[in-house]
Amino acid sequence: MKPIAIFRHSSGEGPGYFATFLDAQGIPWQLICIDAGVMPPPTVEGFSGLCFMGGPMSVNDNLSWLPPLFGLIRAAVAVDLPVIGHCLGGQLISKALGGKVTKNPVKEIGWGEVEASDPAAREWLGDIDRFEAFHWHGETFSIPPGATRILKSTYCENQAFVMGPHLGMQCHVEMTEAMIRLWCRQWADEFATPGRSVLTPEQMNERMEERLAAMRVAADRLYTRWSGGLRKD
Numbered sequence: 001m002k003p004i005a006i007f008r009h010s011s012g013e014g015p016g017y018f019a020t021f022l023d024a025q026g027i028p029w030q031l032i033c034i035d036a037g038v039m040p041p042p043t044v045e046g047f048s049g050l051c052f053m054g055g056p057m058s059v060n061d062n063l064s065w066l067p068p069l070f071g072l073i074r075a076a077v078a079v080d081l082p083v084i085g086h087c088l089g090g091q092l093i094s095k096a097l098g099g100k101v102t103k104n105p106v107k108e109i110g111w112g113e114v115e116a117s118d119p120a121a122r123e124w125l126g127d128i129d130r131f132e133a134f135h136w137h138g139e140t141f142s143i144p145p146g147a148t149r150i151l152k153s154t155y156c157e158n159q160a161f162v163m164g165p166h167l168g169m170q171c172h173v174e175m176t177e178a179m180i181r182l183w184c185r186q187w188a189d190e191f192a193t194p195g196r197s198v199l200t201p202e203q204m205n206e207r208m209e210e211r212l213a214a215m216r217v218a219a220d221r222l223y224t225r226w227s228g229g230l231r232k233d
Contacts, residue, residue: 009055016174044201045122052089070096090168094141110199120149133171165229173219
């Protein structure tokens, strides 16, 4: 099988549990470090799927690597090559496919419940109707034409969408304990007021092992469904 191209846009926002899942399934992957100055490949040839991780920038910024990524996403979708996105990655997919990325009504930082919003969620999550996911965003995507929203939360209407074999998520199901502790050290930079949608680092670190284990049940379902569409040639 050809490798999955995993695009990292920030050094602290790597593939995390997504890579752990791929390794357990024997699925090869290749990390492309946009944050280190590596430009996106010119075509999707040579990959069985594309994965886009998070990042502190906006997909509306004037960054030289954004147009090539939008082009790769559209090229992959055109040939049914599975694409998956986490947070910024989900926003990249939405914008590439005709959606919009705008400011969310509130910042959403820390643990928060997401729930199924359409029967299509059953195909991706089975009998899981809701689960506690991790969040760290101030912007949100619209559902692009032809896609279906499958997850929502109290503070963000669009938490995940699907379109054929493609999955775009606003939430972070790829988190590891090390990633959460690293991000918590940057919490003050968000200039966010603690509240129902914004947890403090102390609150985010509560019941860490239990929360990660529960989220990985949902992550495994999502990743298993997505990886089932990968090119096997």
